[in-house]
Amino acid sequence: MSAFEWEKNIRKVVPYTPGEQPEERDIIKLNTNENPYGPSETLYKAMSELDSDSLRKYPNPAAHDLVKSLADYHGVSIDRVFVGVGSDDVLGMSFMTFFNSDREILFPDITYSFYPVWADMMRIPFKEIPLTEDFRINPDDFCRENGGIVIPNPNAPTAILMSREDIIRIIEASKDSVVIIDEAYIDFAPEGASVMDLTDKYDNLLVVRTFSKSRSLAGLRIGYAVGNPKLIKYLNDVKYSYNSYTMNEPSIILGKAVISDDEYFRETISRIVSIRERFTDELKELGFTVLPSSANFVFAAHPDISATDIFEAAKKEGIYFRHFNAPRINDYLRITIGKDEDMDRVITFLKDTYNL
Ligand code: PMP
Numbered sequence: 001m002s003a004f005e006w007e008k009n010i011r012k013v014v015p016y017t018p019g020e021q022p023e024e025r026d027i028i029k030l031n032t033n034e035n036p037y038g039p040s041e042t043l044y045k046a047m048s049e050l051d052s053d054s055l056r057k058y059p060n061p062a063a064h065d066l067v068k069s070l071a072d073y074h075g076v077s078i079d080r081v082f083v084g085v086g087s088d089d090v091l092g093m094s095f096m097t098f099f100n101s102d103r104e105i106l107f108p109d110i111t112y113s114f115y116p117v118w119a120d121m122m123r124i125p126f127k128e129i130p131l132t133e134d135f136r137i138n139p140d141d142f143c144r145e146n147g148g149i150v151i152p153n154p155n156a157p158t159a160i161l162m163s164r165e166d167i168i169r170i171i172e173a174s175k176d177s178v179v180i181i182d183e184a185y186i187d188f189a190p191e192g193a194s195v196m197d198l199t200d201k202y203d204n205l206l207v208v209r210t211f212s213k214s215r216s217l218a219g220l221r222i223g224y225a226v227g228n229p230k231l232i233k234y235l236n237d238v239k240y241s242y243n244s245y246t247m248n249e250p251s252i253i254l255g256k257a258v259i260s261d262d263e264y265f266r267e268t269i270s271r272i273v274s275i276r277e278r279f280t281d282e283l284k285e286l287g288f289t290v291l292p293s294s295a296n297f298v299f300a301a302h303p304d305i306s307a308t309d310i311f312e313a314a315k316k317e318g319i320y321f322r323h324f325n326a327p328r329i330n331d332y333l334r335i336t337i338g339k340d341e342d343m344d345r346v347i348t349f350l351k352d353t354y355n356l
Pocket of ligand 1: 085086087088089112152156182184209210211212218222223
């Protein structure tokens, strides 16, 4: 029996669990795939020039300046870009807009754990398609009747990249539903891995990106989608029916400033990729299995030491990893790539604690 009469009439959900955000400052935080490098000087300059009086007014509801700079950056027209409060907002709006049939939407069984949460909350039927033994996505398994498809590329938390050919295969087999490719980590993948250019060719393809990882701006909350103007129009219709002013004025101005600093962006990415490669080799030398990563994190397991044990022991040392207590992956740890010195501390911790 419910304690309150009204409880039987409300929407009850099992929420998504974000990674911890501990308050201590001197920890090594490798649990939420943030960028270890601060945003560029260009951002600090733009911050110091922010006009606080402008906050008196509502922002431009279309976040026009940010949309325009993203459109210019990607060489597309402004009617092909949608922005939101982090890619979570963009993805949530996309679920609401595009997944509206009685047919099941498809996503991998091991993937971004927000997808089943949105589907449950919005009462969208879904089917989780098992990854292969080696944690890959088999495109054939997605070539079936569906009410929509969402796949991160690279996948999370496996970090494994799917080829453009495989994605094309899926899109071509799903002409009557929308296919969303969540490219949250694509900037850490080899050049040419993105399918954003294919939004020109396939009107049912939506590509979602974020400023939270490669652009060092998780705290500002900016995400965006690129797709056919018709998809973007439908997204905006839903957005304006729910919350017109999603983007606040500082994020419009600062987001635009950050886009203009491509040199710093590329330099930090290349640093992170080279640290990832070195760290992967070192983990392997200690006996870890490390899945091939195209992201700013690695997914690793040790044959003799439980991931829960490492997770807890590391936390006591002020080192935070992410562990998912889920079938097939509970032996694995997801470790964000930090600065060189952070990864050195991780290796030393593993060697010292487990005599590796
Ligand atoms: N997609 C994937 C695959 C992610 O891992 C994340 C980060 N939690 C997001 C989307 C959302 O990131 P944000 O809302 O910070 O853009």
